[in-house]
Amino acid sequence: MEVDSAPQQAVQEIGQINNADLVVGIVADLSHEDVAEVCAALRTLPGSPRIVVLQNRLASDATSTGSDAPAQDSISLIPWALQNQSSPTTSVESMLAAYQSILTIGKRLEVRGCCVIASKLEQAPPKWVCRLAEPLLEASCDFVTPGYARRKFEGLLNSSIISPLTRSLYGLRIQNPMGPDLGISQRLYQKLLDGEQNDKTGGNGMHLLASLVPLVLCGNLQASQAYLGARSYPPSDWTTVSSLLSEILGPIFLAMERNAACWQRMRTSSPVKILGRPTSAPQTTGTVEIDRLVNSFQLGIRDLQEIWGLVLPPASLLELRRLARLPTGQFHIPDELWVRIIYDFALAHRLRTINRDHLLRSLTPLYLGWVASYARELEVAEENAIEQRLERLSLAYETGKPYLVSRWRWPDRFNP
Amino acid sequence: MWGQVKQALYQSTTRFVTRLATLVPGFIALLVALLISFLLAWIVWMIMRRLLSSIRFDERVSRWGLSSLAEWSPQNSPTLLVSGTIACAIVVAGFLIGIAAFNSDMTSSLVRSIFAYVPNVVGAIIILTIGAVVARYVARSVLIGAVNLNLGYAHLLSVGTRWLVMVVTVAMALVHLRIAAGIVELAFGILFGGIVFALALAVGLGSKELVTKSLERDAKRTPGDTIEEPLRHL
Numbered sequence: 001m002e003v004d005s006a007p008q009q010a011v012q013e014i015g016q017i018n019n020a021d022l023v024v025g026i027v028a029d030l031s032h033e034d035v036a037e038v039c040a041a042l043r044t045l046p047g048s049p050r051i052v053v054l055q056n057r058l059a060s061d062a063t064s065t066g067s068d069a070p071a072q073d074s075i076s077l078i079p080w081a082l083q084n085q086s087s088p089t090t091s092v093e094s095m096l097a098a099y100q101s102i103l104t105i106g107k108r109l110e111v112r113g114c115c116v117i118a119s120k121l122e123q124a125p126p127k128w129v130c131r132l133a134e135p136l137l138e139a140s141c142d143f144v145t146p147g148y149a150r151r152k153f154e155g156l157l158n159s160s161i162i163s164p165l166t167r168s169l170y171g172l173r174i175q176n177p178m179g180p181d182l183g184i185s186q187r188l189y190q191k192l193l194d195g196e197q198n199d200k201t202g203g204n205g206m207h208l209l210a211s212l213v214p215l216v217l218c219g220n221l222q223a224s225q226a227y228l229g230a231r232s233y234p235p236s237d238w239t240t241v242s243s244l245l246s247e248i249l250g251p252i253f254l255a256m257e258r259n260a261a262c263w264q265r266m267r268t269s270s271p272v273k274i275l276g277r278p279t280s281a282p283q284t285t286g287t288v289e290i291d292r293l294v295n296s297f298q299l300g301i302r303d304l305q306e307i308w309g310l311v312l313p314p315a316s317l318l319e320l321r322r323l324a325r326l327p328t329g330q331f332h333i334p335d336e337l338w339v340r341i342i343y344d345f346a347l348a349h350r351l352r353t354i355n356r357d358h359l360l361r362s363l364t365p366l367y368l369g370w371v372a373s374y375a376r377e378l379e380v381a382e383e384n385a386i387e388q389r390l391e392r393l394s395l396a397y398e399t400g401k402p403y404l405v406s407r408w409r410w411p412d413r414f415n416p
Numbered sequence: 417m418w419g420q421v422k423q424a425l426y427q428s429t430t431r432f433v434t435r436l437a438t439l440v441p442g443f444i445a446l447l448v449a450l451l452i453s454f455l456l457a458w459i460v461w462m463i464m465r466r467l468l469s470s471i472r473f474d475e476r477v478s479r480w481g482l483s484s485l486a487e488w489s490p491q492n493s494p495t496l497l498v499s500g501t502i503a504c505a506i507v508v509a510g511f512l513i514g515i516a517a518f519n520s521d522m523t524s525s526l527v528r529s530i531f532a533y534v535p536n537v538v539g540a541i542i543i544l545t546i547g548a549v550v551a552r553y554v555a556r557s558v559l560i561g562a563v564n565l566n567l568g569y570a571h572l573l574s575v576g577t578r579w580l581v582m583v584v585t586v587a588m589a590l591v592h593l594r595i596a597a598g599i600v601e602l603a604f605g606i607l608f609g610g611i612v613f614a615l616a617l618a619v620g621l622g623s624k625e626l627v628t629k630s631l632e633r634d635a636k637r638t639p640g641d642t643i644e645e646p647l648r649h650l
Contacts, residue, residue, distance in 0.1 A: 154648040233648035242564040244650055286646035296566055303563050303571045307556065358556050364564045371647065 013078050014052070020076075020109045021049035022133055025102030027056050027095055027118040027180075038117065039075050041127040049137055052109065054080040054102060093247070095180070099208060103189045112137055114189055115144075118180035123149070123281060124229035131226035131275045132183035141273065142221035143212060144183030147175045149230040149281035150386045152378050153288060157248060159390050160370055161342055168397035168404075169256065169263040170217040173271045174225055178209045178248075181228060191215050210251035214259040217266070224273035230281035245367060246360040253349040253360075264405055269398060280383055288379065293372035294328045300365025307362045311348040316340055323369070333373040335396035341366055342397075343404040351411060439518070446514030453510020457503035464499035473498070540589040547585025551578045569619055576615040583607050 024042065026035060035055055042051050053075055080101070099116055106114035113136025117129065125131075135141035148155070158176055166177040184192070192208060192215060216223050256263065300308075301324035308317060319337055326332075341363075348359055378389060468474075477494045490496045516527045555578035562570030587604035591597055 151648075153646045155650070156647060157649045233650075236647055236649045238647075239565060241649060242560070248650065284646040288647060292566070296564075299563050299566060299568065299570070303559060303574075307560070355553065355556070358560055361560045361564060364560075375647075 013076070014105060014109070017050075017052060017076060017109060019050065020052045020111050021137060022051045022113055022115065023054065023102060023106040023109060023111045024051060024115045024117065024129070024133070025054045025056070025080075025098065025105075027098045027102075027116060028120050029056070030117070030120065034120075035077070038129050039077060041129045042075055042133065043073075044127060045130055045133060045137060047137070048074050049112075051075045052105070052111070053077045054105065056080065056098065096209065103184065103193060103208075106184075106186075106189055107193055111186065112139065113183060113185050115183045116179065116181060118182075119146075120232040121228055122230040122232055123279065125227070125276060125279070128226075128228045128276075131228065132181065135224055135226075135273075135275065136183050136185050139185070140222070141183075141224045142185035142188045143216045143223040144275070145174045145176055145223065145225050145272075146179060146181040146231075147225045147227040147274075147276075147278060149279045150383070150390075151230070151281055151284055152381070152386055153284065153375065154231070154233045156371055156374070157244065157367075160338075160367065160374070160393070161249065162252065164390070164394040164397040165252065165342060165346075166213050167269045167394050168401050169266065170213050171266040171269040172213060172217060172223055173269050173394075174213070174223065177213045182212075183226070184212070185221070187219075188212070188215060188221055191219055207251045207254065210255040211258075214255050214262060218259055218262040222273070224275055227274070227276035227278050229279055241368070242361040242364040245363055246357055249345075249360050249363070250349075250356060253346050256346055257350050260408065264408070269394075283383065288372075288375040290331075290372045290376055290379075291328055293368045293375070294331050296365050297331075297369030297372065298324045300362075300369070304362050304365060307354060307358065308366075310353050311359065311362075312341065312344050316344065320366075328372075328376075331369075331372060331376065333370050335393050336400065338370050338393075339396045339400040340403060343400060343407065346404070347407050347411060350408070442518035445517035446511075449510045449514030449517065450507070453507050453513075456510070457506040460506060461499045461503040464502055465495060468495040468498060536593050540592045543589045543592060544585060547581060547588070551581035551585065554578070554581055572618055573615070576611060576618075580608065580611055583611065 022042075022045075024038070026038065030038070035053075039053060042053070045051075051074060055077060095118065098118075102114055102116055113133065115129065115132045115136070117132075121128065132144050132146075135144050155176070158178070162178060163175055167173050192211060195211060195215070213223075215221070301320055305317065305321075308320070312320075316337060323331065323333060345359065345363055348354070349356055353359065374389070378386060381389070473495045474493055490500065512527050512530060516524060555574045558577045559570055559574035562573050567573070583604065587600055590600045
């Protein structure tokens with residue numbers, strides 16, 4: 001655990017705190033003003049709860065205390081090297097290690113809830129952090145997920161796979177099931193950390209995040225969605241898309257495997273409790289290179305058919321081959337096909353049809369094909385069209401669920 | 417004179433018949449050993465076939481990335497190949513036991529040398545199997561990685577990589593079998609170098625157009641003209 005790798009001064013500071021009601025971990029690289037704003041918002045929480053704010057700093061900076069708050073303040077601001085600096089990991093991995101640190105400290109202090117602030121927000125509503133924290137302190141909710149203002153081409157992996165798959169499997173209509181900004185209650189983090197300890201396979205932080213929604217559903221806990229404004233997404237590097245897919249989808253598919261009995265019982269989805277109102281954000285400018293995306297898809301069709309042939313049924317392969325022959329202007333992957341592809345990859349992951357890393361990385365051209373199809377469709381669309389488009393996709397995931405259940409139960413007998 | 421001839425003929429006939437008579441038990445032992453080994457091999461073949469079929473060995477082999485094993489198998493079934501190989505090994509062992517029954521120095525030394533060579537054969541088979549698995553894994557990694565990097569010659573790279581690994585594997589197996597070590601080393605050097613050279617040429621010539629296009633695009637682009645792609649995946 002990262003608690004031991006933290007600076008001694010920070011460990012001592014936490015050791016001096018006997019109890020607290022809330023731990024807020026700031027993973028995002030926020031300025032001092034932003035952190036002060038977060039603290040000011042937290043001070044307005046009803047009942048003056050005792051709050052420990054862990055501010056992410058590099059190990060070198062973390063030796064100096066940042067606790068410039070008044071002595072009688074209900075907030076303890078502790079600089080903390082949340083990201084594990086000792087081992088060379090990817091940015092996603094190091095951020096996920098931070099989640100584990102925050103939850104472990106929360107468990108040590110026996111707090112009522114833990115909040116993680118992992119993004120920079122634009123046009124955030126005032127006291128937005130209270131939307132994450134308040135339901136946890138009131139014990140009215142166990143899992144607070146963020147709702148961000150929609151932009152056409154942001155959070156594509158979440159929009160295309162994570163969110164609709166979660167909705168279809170676990171029946172919770174959540175925009176961002178894996179955060180990154182989250183509120184987690186005592187009941188939920190205890191279940192989560194206990195599950196991690198019992199997990200002999202040695203899960204990482206991503207396993208932890210992927211386990212949240214299944215735990216909420218299977219443990220009969222309450223989830224809600226807090227609208228936080230527009231999120232500032234880090235720029236994407238197209239060469240790392242395959243690594244992202246492997247890092248993110250692997251734990252999601254593993255969670256599917258572990259909770260198969262639970263999600264197979266779920267038939268329909270329902271909305272969760274909403275906190276705040278959805279806001280709109282100015283759409284980003286810039287042209288999507290659809291040709292490049294379609295080229296990637298066509299290259300995949302040409303060279304990866306041998307691998308996809310082990311994963312996808314002949315009907316899907318045939319349809320993909322037909323799509324590859326279409327000109328870019330007419331290129332479109334139907335939602336039903338996309339949903340079946342994701343379900344087939346989840347099944348192949350479970351059956352270990354091929355090496356799991358190979359499997360997930362080989363999804364990249366198909367994912368880029370979906371992105372091309374989506375970008376072409378929404379290039380000139382209005383803002384409200386984004387929500388409608390993604391709702392259609394989510395419904396396709398729900399409609400296709402019997403296909404997944406059948407293939408999951410009888411992988412050899414049911415192979416259309 | 418005639419008596420001496422008759423005696424010599426009689427003695428030689430006696431010697432021949434005696435020698436032949438001493439060989440008969442050996443022949444019978446060989447026949448019995450072969451018969452038993454055939455019977456045993458058939459039983460083991462049946463058991464192995466059923467056992468491997470019940471655990472869906474063919475599918476598992478394909479999943480482990482050893483689909484090339486199916487290509488070498490009778491009726492494309494690794495189950496048949498494995499059970500057949502074990503059965504053949506039992507028959508060969510029976511034959512060697514039968515040969516040893518002659519109890520002559522020559523057959524004993526033949527059996528000894530054959531048995532001494534068995535570990536080399538087993539070692540070579542293990543090397544070839546591991547090599548095939550590694551070749552498949554590396555080739556797939558290269559193929560997927562190259563496709564994800566939008567390289568048009570991904571398939572070529574993958575095939576080249578697989579051949580490189582297989583050439584190394586076969587050379588190692590042959591050296592392990594002590595078959596013409598000098599020739600193997602020379603042939604390995606030529607083949608390995610040839611494949612690397614061919615790959616370098618193919619990739620170099622294949623990417624000529626790509627590099628030209630890239631340079632042209634960079635040349636046309638004015639400073640500060642960087643267009644940021646709006647796509648954000650996570």
